[in-house]
Each structure stands twice: as structure tokens, then as C-alpha cells.
Amino acid sequence: ILNVEQSPQSLHVQEGDSTNFTCSFPSSNFYALHWYRWETAKSPEALFVMTLNGDEKKKGRISATLNTKEGYSYLYIKGSQPEDSATYLCAFKIGNEKLTFGTGTRLTIIP
Amino acid sequence: DVKVTQSSRYLVKRTGEKVFLECVQDMDHENMFWYRQDPGLGLRLIYFSYDVKMKEKGDIPEGYSVSREKKERFSLILESASTNQTSMYLCASSLTRAGGYTFGSGTRLTVV
Numbered sequence: 668i669l670n671v672e673q674s675p676q677s678l679h680v681q682e683g684d685s686t687n688f689t690c691s692f693p694s695s696n697f698y699a700l701h702w703y704r705w706e707t708a709k710s711p712e713a714l715f716v717m718t719l720n721g722d723e724k725k726k727g728r729i730s731a732t733l734n735t736k737e738g739y740s741y742l743y744i745k746g747s748q749p750e751d752s753a754t755y756l757c758a759f760k761i762g763n764e765k766l767t768f769g770t771g772t773r774l775t776i777i778p
Numbered sequence: 779d780v781k782v783t784q785s786s787r788y789l790v791k792r793t794g795e796k797v798f799l800e801c802v803q804d805m806d807h808e809n810m811f812w813y814r815q816d817p818g819l820g821l822r823l824i825y826f827s828y829d830v831k832m833k834e835k836g837d838i839p840e841g842y843s844v845s846r847e848k849k850e851r852f853s854l855i856l857e858s859a860s861t862n863q864t865s866m867y868l869c870a871s872s873l874t875r876a877g878g879y880t881f882g883s884g885t886r887l888t889v890v
Contacts, residue, residue: 671820701878710782711868713878756821765836766879768813768820
């Protein structure tokens, strides 16, 4: 089983501040990188699916970048709000096979 | 709105019981997946299916089986429940192999 590593494991951020966290994955045979947001008592929700090196995607205040050559992706949240509190999961795919998930970054926004 | 429905939110079963976890999607998705989530571990893939009557083992299939008789329904079966199968079980589906997943809300199973 190939490893996806997410850091930090948890993070507390003041409301209004911006933040970012990292997903590291094996760079060989890369196919796709997914980001999901998982709020407590809800289903994980897809944020981004990224496939190309240098890809940048944005959804409101959340954006993500992808570097497939060095095997990492960053997720950025600008101007954090209480509703951003969630666990953020990344997952990668090699050669169009199954998705392998990281353990997530648990983000708590402090009002 | 795309939907994946898992039949039970919470379930308590006894050791040795045969347990069925049901998952239904209404989006005509080809691909369906069963994961379990345990503290400190990422979502781990149990079984998946890319077509009706097709199934493939994921990373941790031992003690589980699946059934996909119809496109919209993917059932996870615990043949003889054990306490180490106490976990949160998540079903997901995707339209294409490259696409994002839509998850159900999960079933928290406790085996006593």
C-alpha cells in the first residue's frame, strides 16, 4: 500500500486568518489527486480533482496547487470562517487504479 | 442533487452475526466503493465495483464480501461479525474512474 502523508495532523486558526496544509504522495505513475472536506456528522465532499502538474484550482476562498514531479499538493484557505472547520482529506491515484487516502488535517477555526 | 444513501446511520450487532450494509446511489454511476474509517488511519478500501456483478478486492477485504446485482446498489456483507470490525463504514460512487467520489453519510457499526 502506497503512502499519502498529510501535515499537519491538526490545526487551530483564528477566524479571518489564512492557512494552508500539505499532502505528499509518491510521484511515480501519478494519475490524479483529490481533495475532500469532511465536516462532523456529514459526508466527505469533493473539493478538487487535479491531474496536471502545475494545476491550480479554486472554489470560493479555497484553492489548491499540484506538483506531480516532487509529489505534493497544497490546500489554501483564505480568510478562514467557522464553517471551514472540518477534516480535509487528500487522496491520490496511480495509473487509474484505486484511490488511496491520507489521514487528513483536522482544521478548527477559533471565532 | 447527486445522492448516495446508506441504509443505517448506527448499527449494533453481536459477534458472529451476519451483517448487511446497504448502499444505494441515484446517479447512474458505474463505480461504487466501500471504505472503513478508523481513528488515526486514513479511509481504507475494502471492496469496489466498476460494473454490475463485478467486484474487486481493496486493501482490507478479509472478513468481508460484497454484492452488486443492480447498478445502483452495492452491499457490504460481514460474514461473521467480529469486534475488530467495529468501525465507521462509508460507501462512495463515481461516474468515471477519473472523477471525484460522492460519499454516503456513513454507518457506524459496533460489534459487541
